[in-house]
Amino acid sequence: MSVRDSGGSGRAKTASRAPVSFGAFARKPVERNATHAAAGQASAGIEPVESLPDDAVEVGAIVDAYGLKGWVKVAAHANAAQGGDALTSAKCWWLVKGREIKAAPVVAVKVHSDSIVAQLSGxxxxxxxxxxxxxxVQVRRSDFPSLGADEFYWVDLIGLEVVNEAGVTLGAVVDLIDNxxxxVLRIEYPSQGRDGQPATGERLIPFVGVYVKTVDQAAKRIVVDWEADY
Structure with a gap:
């Protein structure tokens, strides 16, 4: 299995049987010559809209202008499934600032050093x-590049229940960490503090094949080789 953010695009990948190396989380966008025209949208310009798509995912933020011809520079998020591949594949971005939302058709986009640069319509x-x-910057989850059968975006792992091979529930994924x-899966579960009051416990489980046995997105469950008292 392997996990990708969407800037390196946040994929995760694991082997269901033999232990494998998952590789490092990619902080930089994959170097692809990703320049495209937003067919039928280039002349639309940036327009205010009332709401975001239901599957919108925040993937970065505009940090500067690039050059003199209206291109913008975007810093892709480097955590929990957000970033470059999604930015370079989507033909429309949704821009959010406070309560304002705008739809921005993408005319052209490419990887530039450790950031993304793009020309937006208008x-x-x-x-x-x-x-x-x-x-x-947000894009639709449906605009993320497709992955292999054993690959996962970080954003799709958040919220999944984690159980061990004995069927003991260990908690739910709240984040992933690049070490x-x-x-590494960061898992939270209901616990009790020293004062006897309800508290939140935390487990950290490496997302590698020796520990992660299966990821069933349909069942919203991850099965791991991990004891509850670890």
Whole structure:
């Protein structure tokens, strides 16, 4: 199995039987020559909308202008399934700032060093691009690039129940952590503090094949080789 963020795109991948190396979480977007035209949308311009799509996922933020012709520079999120591949594959971005939401058709987009640069419809000069600094970027989950059968985006693992092979519930995934070698599931579960009051416990389980046995997205469950008292 392997996990990807969507900037390296947050995939996760594990082997169901033999232990495997999942590889490092990719902080930088995959180097692809991803330039595309948003067919039928290029002339629409950026327009205010009332709401986000139901499957919208925040993947980055506009941090600066790029060049003189209206391109913007985007910092892709490097955590829990958000970032580059989704940014370069989506033909429309949703820009969010406070309560304002805008639909922004993408004319062209590409990877540039450790960021994403893009030309949005109707943004024709540097001043217009600078005016978009600080807007957060969301894309539809359905616009994320498709993955292999044994790959998962981090965003799809959040909320899944985690049980061990004995059927003991260990909690639910609330986040994933990149430790430089592989991803780690951060799991929370109901517990009790020293004062006897309800508290939240935490488990950290490496997302590697030796521990993670199956990921069943349909059943919203991850089965692990991990004891409750670890």
């Amino acid at each position: 943004v024709g000069d540097r001043d217009q691009a600078l005016a978009l600094r600080g807007w957060r 430089g070698a592989h991803a």
